[in-house]
Amino acid sequence: MNVKSAVLGGGLTGITLARLLHEQGEDVTVLERDTTIGGLCRSITDAGFTFDLGGSHIIFSRDTEVLSFMLSVLGGNADRRKRNTKILYKGRYVKYPFENGLYQLPDEDRFFCINEFVKNLIAVEKGEVPPPENFAEWINYTFGRGIAESYMLPYNEKIWNFPARRMSHHWVEGRIPRPPVEDIIRSAVGIETEGYVHQAVFSYPVTGGIEALVHAIAEPVLPAVRTNFAVRSIREESGGFAVSDGRKTVHAERLISTIPLQNLLPCLADVPAGVQAACDALRYNSLCSVFIGLSGDVPDISWLYVPDPATGLFNRISFPSNYSTAVAPAGHSSILAEITYNDGDTVSQMTDDAVIEHTVGSLIAAGIIPSRENVVYTGVARQKFAYVVYDTGYLTNVAIVREFCRERGIDLVGRFSQFEYLNMDGCIRSAIDFVGTNG
Ligand SMILES: Cc1cc2nc3c(=O)[nH]c(=O)nc-3n(C[C@H](O)[C@H](O)[C@H](O)COP(=O)(O)OP(=O)(O)OC[C@H]3O[C@@H](n4cnc5c(N)ncnc54)[C@H](O)[C@@H]3O)c2cc1C
Numbered sequence: 001m002n003v004k005s006a007v008l009g010g011g012l013t014g015i016t017l018a019r020l021l022h023e024q025g026e027d028v029t030v031l032e033r034d035t036t037i038g039g040l041c042r043s044i045t046d047a048g049f050t051f052d053l054g055g056s057h058i059i060f061s062r063d064t065e066v067l068s069f070m071l072s073v074l075g076g077n078a079d080r081r082k083r084n085t086k087i088l089y090k091g092r093y094v095k096y097p098f099e100n101g102l103y104q105l106p107d108e109d110r111f112f113c114i115n116e117f118v119k120n121l122i123a124v125e126k127g128e129v130p131p132p133e134n135f136a137e138w139i140n141y142t143f144g145r146g147i148a149e150s151y152m153l154p155y156n157e158k159i160w161n162f163p164a165r166r167m168s169h170h171w172v173e174g175r176i177p178r179p180p181v182e183d184i185i186r187s188a189v190g191i192e193t194e195g196y197v198h199q200a201v202f203s204y205p206v207t208g209g210i211e212a213l214v215h216a217i218a219e220p221v222l223p224a225v226r227t228n229f230a231v232r233s234i235r236e237e238s239g240g241f242a243v244s245d246g247r248k249t250v251h252a253e254r255l256i257s258t259i260p261l262q263n264l265l266p267c268l269a270d271v272p273a274g275v276q277a278a279c280d281a282l283r284y285n286s287l288c289s290v291f292i293g294l295s296g297d298v299p300d301i302s303w304l305y306v307p308d309p310a311t312g313l314f315n316r317i318s319f320p321s322n323y324s325t326a327v328a329p330a331g332h333s334s335i336l337a338e339i340t341y342n343d344g345d346t347v348s349q350m351t352d353d354a355v356i357e358h359t360v361g362s363l364i365a366a367g368i369i370p371s372r373e374n375v376v377y378t379g380v381a382r383q384k385f386a387y388v389v390y391d392t393g394y395l396t397n398v399a400i401v402r403e404f405c406r407e408r409g410i411d412l413v414g415r416f417s418q419f420e421y422l423n424m425d426g427c428i429r430s431a432i433d434f435v436g437t438n439g
Helices: 012-023 064-074 107-125 135-160 181-189 211-224 261-267 273-281 352-365 394-407 415-419 424-438
Strands: 002-008 028-031 043-046 049-052 079-082 085-089 092-095 201-204 233-237 240-244 249-257 283-295 303-305 316-318 332-341 375-389 410-412
Touching: 002 012, 002 240, 012 028, 012 211, 012 424, 028 211, 028 249, 043 375, 049 283, 049 332, 049 375, 064 201, 064 211, 064 424, 085 135, 107 135, 107 181, 135 332, 135 375, 233 261, 261 273, 261 394, 261 415, 273 394, 283 352, 332 352, 332 375, 352 375, 375 415, 394 410, 415 424
Parallel strands: 002 028, 002 249, 085 303, 249 410
Antiparallel strands: 043 049, 079 201, 085 092, 233 240, 240 249, 283 332, 283 375, 303 316, 316 332
């Protein structure tokens, strides 16, 4: 088979690239390892419950072009909801972001947070605090010790499964804004403040879970998608590349990879040891998603952050049945718990049954599930590549691998191909920009 462009990977990025190239009249094929498209955006419907396999997903963006693209492809299959997000802190539901919910903290904790915020701000403005050199220092520098120790550090160390002092902070500017002191004081005395307004409302497919978005994008290009094609080898040949899964070969003038760098490099011959070492050093987290179907209701919350390790292994609990009423049977509701892990750690060695038992037990203890009798469905899904972790070696290592791929003439687009913390909107933006420049 000969094509102009082969796109490796049929997740959201690969499918979006294929659609955009197809719209430009280009001959394109998508090669996807799994039996279905969607990657991290796949969903499962079972016993009347729909869950997102790669953790709970919602549709939101500051990028108005991308947001309207996502909503327009979904057409009538999109529900819009107001975000109601909380942090579970010492048994209380505290408004998210934490710095906007200080009035809900116990008195001593509220004092600790505001006092340290103000002391730190004065010290920073006087130039007494050196600029941060890692993520832990950035958190203290931005929020002060109170908010840092009460929420930011424990939450971040849980989700990244890695010490914050060994993480880089280059990626947080703009993603986690420094709250104005007025907002901190307002929030501490109980005057309403809103953070992260770009997420104040969000959308979600009425039926089919987040995978419905990928299918809606794929609609005009489905014939160009080859599933069950796990790319194993990539050979340069005159005028392009030969891509093979060990049985079939696709010849393409151009190669756009959306698969993880860790899966791409083994397909290539003569990878220099230094490049391989840089790729091996790139850090990522795996994800275990725990699905729970319940009889009766769940709290009227979109999702709940859980910083305290004593509450459970999960860093976040979402309530998909609050995104769309069609994702749970009538009279039922649902919970999706997310647990990050790495090869060799405790969670990686727990059986699915043990993870379910831990999650259900912890949620009953936290008062989120009334009793075991309410649990009518459970399930687990694991994703090897879930989060890029920006450790302190990241910038150096990623630059080495990117440069190598550039020299080999392979374009990189997507979350684990660019190896960037890209949400769905960031992936679609990358695809639009790529096709705009290289289409
Ligand atoms: C817990 C969690 C929650 C999230 N929540 C949100 C959210 O609420 N909103 C949001 O906008 N974004 C969210 N995201 C981010 C979103 O999931 C990603 O941005 C997006 O799905 C990445 O798409 P991708 O196509 O770049 O990568 P992937 O989805 O990883 O796709 C890569 C594809 O390549 C395939 N592949 C791998 N190796 C090979 C091979 N050798 N040959 C062929 N194919 C191969 C894989 O099977 C996969 O289909 C979340 C992510 C996580 C982990």
